Structure formats: structure tokens, C-alpha cells
Amino acid sequence: MPIQERRVRERMERERLIIDTARQMAEAEGWDAVTTRRLAERIEYSQPVLYSHFKGKDAIMAAVALQGFAEMAAELRAARTGSTDPQTSLAGVAAAYAHFAETRPVLYEAMFTSAVDLTFASPDTPPELREGFGEIREAVRPLVGDDDLEVRTEVFWASLHGLMTLTRSGRLRPEDHDRRLAVLLHRFSD
Amino acid sequence: MPIQERRVRERMERERLIIDTARQMAEAEGWDAVTTRRLAERIEYSQPVLYSHFKGKDAIMAAVALQGFAEMAAELRAARTGSTDPQTSLAGVAAAYAHFAETRPVLYEAMFTSAVDLTFASPDTPPELREGFGEIREAVRPLVGDDDLEVRTEVFWASLHGLMTLTRSGRLRPEDHDRRLAVLLHRFSD
DNA sequence: CTCCTTTGCTAGCACCGCTAGAATATATTG
DNA sequence: CAATATATTCTAGCGGTGCTAGCAAAGGAG
16 A cells, blocks of 8 residues: 555655744744744644644644754764863863854754653653763763763753853853853863 | 822832732742733733833743842852851852752742843843842852852852753753752862 | 545634723812 | 813723634545
């Protein structure tokens, strides 16, 4: 039954179209501009079609966030493996993280400030999600050893996250960004 | 003209009523449940009355947030001055910060994740806002001296903030909360 | 060529933040 | 005291939101 296969394939393509369009719209005009009506119009289908693919708007954001996690993980890995020196490696990862948050704010928002549909730190956590954390952990490991590695990584990550969100929402002066990153790295390098 | 005074006073009381009611509602049912309609009904006035006091819903949230900043500053100060030992003092401040974020999540949300109506790190930043940061800074000062004090405080604060937001949104396992706080303090104690 | 399932659509619900303009209450005059 | 002027508050409504019930069309099966 190749005809069935085609329909399944087409359905998958449409789902992809929804995710990609939602991301495009968000990147162009922010998440507030991504309404189910406007999204439906953009993909040239009616609103209810969206709900045959996703449980709701949050689920669409979560799907975009998942793309974000994959991309972030790739960039963190590149940064980590870009240097053999542990210090430089960790600095690179931190810089890459900051760069990602700065250049893809809409993605970062979906990943970390909205989209509670994603399960973290749990057995059924999607691999894309674990991977990014894994990269940070592996960058931290050479410096701190295996003692408390998980917890230390969490703190390092949370610090980065705090810096980025507070900067982005205007709570920290942007011009000191690099100095703050340097301080953070210094704190975690021993 | 004491009659004019009464009207001004009554107006202020009503403004206070709006802020307090908004806060109560948010604490009871979350910020999403605080709609202008429901809030107006609760204070037994019509919707437009809200807009004669505040520019919009965001401004009401900002007013609640301001209360939050004042309360947080008071608690941080109590924690800081509760011990003469710099280490214990900073630990106390960190714990107080975490405790505030945990027990008053709705306030914390208004202060740090929503409400962009408030100006941070600027000449016309409200004193309630500066004060909390000042408490953290003064707790950090004895440990790190005056070099880079501002920047180091920002990083410490951002780390705390990152820990709290990630924990609250289910991105970090709550059971390791204390260990993470300990790690953070250890990183900043030298 | 009908039957039936799947698919997609139209239309609408209940709600949102916000506001124009009417209506009511209060104060200031003649 | 009556009449006008000025605040103040309300009703009603605009244009939007996420989401869904129920109808219409399209497609494959007998």
C-alpha cells in the first residue's frame, strides 16, 4: 500500500512545515506574533489542522524548542572539541552558550523560559535535551574531576542561564557581559 | 480644602486595593488568573477604573513586583546582618534569596521574569530595586574585596537566579537544591 | 456506483487587554 | 436653590486570543 505511505509522508512533511513556519515567524516577529490563526494562514491550512498535529500552541513551541536543543548541542560540542586545553575548552563552551542565547533568543526562550511540555532530568527526556547538558558536563569534567560532577555542571549551567536571561531582560548592563563571563569561568576553574 | 484631600486619599487607597488584590489573586491562582476583568470585579469597580490608575496590566504587575523587591531586600538584609562571619553571612543571604524565590514564586516571577516596565541598572531605578542588589553586594564584599565587586556580585546573583528559575520550571531536580547552593557558595568563597 | 472512513473546513465559544463615549455623581457658580 | 461645569465611573464594544463542535468534501473499499 504505497498510497498509505505517501499520506503518512505528506503528513510528516506538513508537521515539519508547521514547526518551521512557527520558528520563522517567531524569529521574525517574536513568539507573541505566532498565533494559531496567523500560523494556519501562513501554511495555507485552517486552524484545526494545527490541532490534528499538536495538542496546542505550547506543543508547537516545544517542537521548535527541540530543534533548538539539537542545534545548541551541536554548537556546544564544536566549541568543546575545538580545543584540547580544558580551560580553553570550557571557555569556548561558555562563549558558545552565550552566543547561542544572544543570536537565537527566540529559540532560547522556547527552550528555557516557556514550553513546560518538555520533561527535563527524567528517564523519558528527549535525547536532544540531554545532549546539550552532556556537552557542558564533559567540558566541566576535566577541570573538576568526577566528584559532584553532575551537581557542579548544573550550577555552571544555571549560572550561564541566569546571566543570559537577566541580560536579555535588561536586568544587567550588556557592556559588562564579557567581564561577567570571565568572572564565572574563573570561579569554576580550579 | 479637606474634601480634595479626602478624594486624593481615597484614590490612593483604591490604588493600594488594586495592587493588593492583584497580588492576592496571583498568589492564589497564578498570574494567568489575574485578568483585568476578574480583578475589576474583585475590587467591585469596573474595568476602566484600573486604567485610570495604571497604564495597563503590566504596570499593575510592576507595582506588585515593587512590593516584592522591598520585601526581598528586607529579608536579605536580615540574613546578611544575622551573622558577623562573612562566610555564614553570604550563605545566609543565598539561602534567604532561595527561600524567597521558593515561597513567593508569584512575586519572584513578577520581579524577574515578567514586568519589563521596571528599569534596572539605571539612574532612575526605584530604590526598592537597588536595595536587594545592594544587600547581595554587601554580603559579597567582605569575601572578595572591592576589586570587580559589582561584576562579581552580578555573577553571584545571576547564578542564584539561574538556579531558582531552572529549578522552578522543572529543569533541575529539586532534591539536589541544597547541594547546588553549597557548590555555588564554595565557588564564590575565596 | 454506492458506502464509509478519513480529512479538512466553517463557524463559533469563552475569554483576553483595552478604550470611546454615554451617564452619573460631585463641585462651582449665578 | 437651581443651573451649569467638571470630574468620575460605567456600559458597551473592538479586535484579538486559544481552542473545538459539527458539518462538508474527498478518497478508498466493497
